Amino acid sequence: SQNPDLYPIGNGRALVNFQAPEQNYNMDLSGGSDRIKYYANLGYFNQAGMFAPISYTRYSYSVGMEVNATSSTRVSISLKGAFERNTDVDAAISSSTIFRDSYKLIPINPTRFSNGDYGSSQGLSILGALNSGGYNHSYNNTLLSTIAIEQRLPIKGLSIKGTLSYDPTSTNQKQWHLPFYYSTINTSTTPYVFTQAIATAEGPPAYSYLYEQYLKSENFTYQGILTYHNTFGKNSVSGLVVAEARNNSNRSE
Numbered sequence: 001s002q003n004p005d006l007y008p009i010g011n012g013r014a015l016v017n018f019q020a021p022e023q024n025y026n027m028d029l030s031g032g033s034d035r036i037k038y039y040a041n042l043g044y045f046n047q048a049g050m051f052a053p054i055s056y057t058r059y060s061y062s063v064g065m066e067v068n069a070t071s072s073t074r075v076s077i078s079l080k081g082a083f084e085r086n087t088d089v090d091a092a093i094s095s096s097t098i099f100r101d102s103y104k105l106i107p108i109n110p111t112r113f114s115n116g117d118y119g120s121s122q123g124l125s126i127l128g129a130l131n132s133g134g135y136n137h138s139y140n141n142t143l144l145s146t147i148a149i150e151q152r153l154p155i156k157g158l159s160i161k162g163t164l165s166y167d168p169t170s171t172n173q174k175q176w177h178l179p180f181y182y183s184t185i186n187t188s189t190t191p192y193v194f195t196q197a198i199a200t201a202e203g204p205p206a207y208s209y210l211y212e213q214y215l216k217s218e219n220f221t222y223q224g225i226l227t228y229h230n231t232f233g234k235n236s237v238s239g240l241v242v243a244e245a246r247n248n249s250n251r252s253e
Helices: 093-105 126-130
Strands: 022-032 038-050 055-068 072-090 135-152 158-176 180-184 193-199 209-232 234-251
Touching: 093 126, 126 180
Parallel strands: none
Antiparallel strands: 022 038, 038 055, 055 072, 072 135, 135 158, 158 209, 180 193, 209 234
């Protein structure tokens, strides 16, 4: 159109990333000897979202070691963890709502005017929501750790094993909302007059707010395992006895 403000063409679906790229990298290391074995892994994963403010990033790691402390004693340690970061659109709206709004946009309503101001359709401003400066971020930290000691007993085929697992998880969520500003246009005057407005359709308030929450959980698992395996001629006998106790704690701020 020679006059896009007077005869606008709106295309909300052009704002959607229908093909979101992702990256995944891993590095492994392992080695050892007859007495000691070890391994380690580092990982990175990133995926973009359907809109520019949305992304998911994960840093992961895994470390393990197994040591034959004596001819009858084996000690193993395992650590597996990840740090995850989720970034999302303004806290007062969801990405699924914006995606739906991209299909509700009336084609003769602009997403943006020629002066750069954001447009609207039916009281909804997609660009106003995506570029408000608000966000919904969450940061998750997870660790799975286990230490185990296995001892072969003097009785042939009989061994005892004790394990202790400590699995802490923490989540920090921060939500920040800013009003969704857009402009209306008066084309009956020359030059055209643009008036700023705030989109409140489908729930987002016209004021700013901040919300933050911290959650942490700790899980302890204790196991005692008694195993027996022996053969007598063509026959074999196996047995397993397991005792387990758990302790959990949770807190929020």
